[in-house]
Amino acid sequence: MPLRMSTDPSERCFLPADALGALIVAMGADGRQVIGPTPRDGAIMLDALEGPQDLPWGWTDDHAPGRYRLSRGAGGAFSHTVGPDSFKKHLWPARQRLFQSRRTPEGFAVEPPPKPRRLAFLGARACDLAAIRVQDRVLLDSGPQDPHYASRREGLLLVAVQCGQAGATCFCASMDTGPRVTQGYDLALTEVEGGFVVEIGTPAGAALLRDLPVREVDGDAASAPEAAAARATADMAGRALPTEGLRERLLDALEGPHWDKVASRCLGCANCTLVCPTCFCTTVHDVTDLAGDAERVRTWDSCFNLEFSYVHGGPVRATLAARYRQWLTHKLATWWDQFGASGCVGCGRCTTWCPAGIDIVEEALAAAGPGE
Numbered sequence: 180m181p182l183r184m185s186t187d188p189s190e191r192c193f194l195p196a197d198a199l200g201a202l203i204v205a206m207g208a209d210g211r212q213v214i215g216p217t218p219r220d221g222a223i224m225l226d227a228l229e230g231p232q233d234l235p236w237g238w239t240d241d242h243a244p245g246r247y248r249l250s251r252g253a254g255g256a257f258s259h260t261v262g263p264d265s266f267k268k269h270l271w272p273a274r275q276r277l278f279q280s281r282r283t284p285e286g287f288a289v290e291p292p293p294k295p296r297r298l299a300f301l302g303a304r305a306c307d308l309a310a311i312r313v314q315d316r317v318l319l320d321s322g323p324q325d326p327h328y329a330s331r332r333e334g335l336l337l338v339a340v341q342c343g344q345a346g347a348t349c350f351c352a353s354m355d356t357g358p359r360v361t362q363g364y365d366l367a368l369t370e371v372e373g374g375f376v377v378e379i380g381t382p383a384g385a386a387l388l389r390d391l392p393v394r395e396v397d398g399d400a401a402s403a404p405e406a407a408a409a410r411a412t413a414d415m416a417g418r419a420l421p422t423e424g425l426r427e428r429l430l431d432a433l434e435g436p437h438w439d440k441v442a443s444r445c446l447g448c449a450n451c452t453l454v455c456p457t458c459f460c461t462t463v464h465d466v467t468d469l470a471g472d473a474e475r476v477r478t479w480d481s482c483f484n485l486e487f488s489y490v491h492g493g494p495v496r497a498t499l500a501a502r503y504r505q506w507l508t509h510k511l512a513t514w515w516d517q518f519g520a521s522g523c524v525g526c527g528r529c530t531t532w533c534p535a536g537i538d539i540v541e542e543a544l545a546a547a548g549p550g551e
């Protein structure tokens with residue numbers, strides 16, 4: 180039966196599983212590159228999708244501090260949570276050429292980088308959408324816009340997926356960023372028997388469904404998004420980072436003894452900042468070849484690197500304790516002063532991918548105290 184496409188998320192439709200390929204085609208129809216989850220090198224990565232065959236059908240992921248393993252799961256396309264990648268690497272690439280200069284008979288010519296392909300993301304979770312909103316605040320809304328981020332972000336299509344389970348390091352419920360997808364999506368899918376319940380967030384999302392064989396949702400499937408969120412919330416019971424008063428307590432604890440304790444375990448490897456979907460620090464290099472051509476390149480950097488705070492005479496944060504304190508208190512406290520929001524969306528990546536198994540929730544509560 181043809182459906183009238185509404186953008187009221189309370190109006191839902193059903194997309195059969197075998198039409199997922201048609202959705203991916205529709206997402207890429209105007210030349211967009213479709214990015215989504217795919218199994219590679221023992222992890223679920225976020226890379227270009229050619230079709231539904233690239234999705235991690237049947238894979239699920241097990242998380243613990245310092246531990247991540249894939250295993251065969253329930254059989255769906257989205258039965259996992261979040262891997263080491265985030266969509267950050269497509270909007271804010273690890274290596275971005277800012278410009279290139281070439282020698283010419285008259286001197287040199289400066290060329291900007293080519294315009295990037297437009298993007299469509301499939302499988303973004305609530306925390307991923309929250310992280311994109313954080314990066315929007317930082318890179319678009321809090322001062323001069325970053326033109327490279329802006330050109331990737333422009334016209335981005337977002338097809339989200341509702342989490343039906345949480346990883347053991349997730350704590351988005353306490354950060355008020357998930358698990359339910361409620362904003363910032365064009366479509367939101369909930370995986371059910373035989374297909375997906377689809378919530379439509381924008382006219383662009385409704386347009387994606389125009390030629391797809393969607394039908395009305397029947398029976399219990401209509402409440403699948405709420406049921407999935409309830410299951411994922413229950414999975415996070417007992418793992419929470421209450422944010423009430425956290426900023427103030429952390430700032431009161433800047434000279435406390437805890438930072439030396441955590442520094443005795445921290446390797447300073449920077450993994451936590453590289454996997455974090457909101458960390459945005461970079462450094463810039465000029466690279467010149469023997470012919471005299473040159474490029475200016477921006478690469479991800481980290482506040483855990485000693486050189487990152489180097490100013491004349493030495494680094495400002497010379498100890499690991501100072502660098503860990505900088506990272507944690509920026510994420511959870513001073514980010515509020517700078518950008519009016521938390522820098523943490525509770526995805527748990529920094530904990531899963533810390534080789535020392537350092538858990539941001541435990542460390543924040545230990546440093547700040549549990550509060551009232």
Ligand code: SF4
Nearest residue numbers: 455523524526527529
């Ligand atoms: S600080 Fe950790 S939990 Fe928070 S958003 Fe970054 S990676 Fe996720």
Ligand code: SF4
Nearest residue numbers: 445446448449451533
């Ligand atoms: S907290 Fe963990 S991931 Fe981050 S720098 Fe220290 S050892 Fe590496």
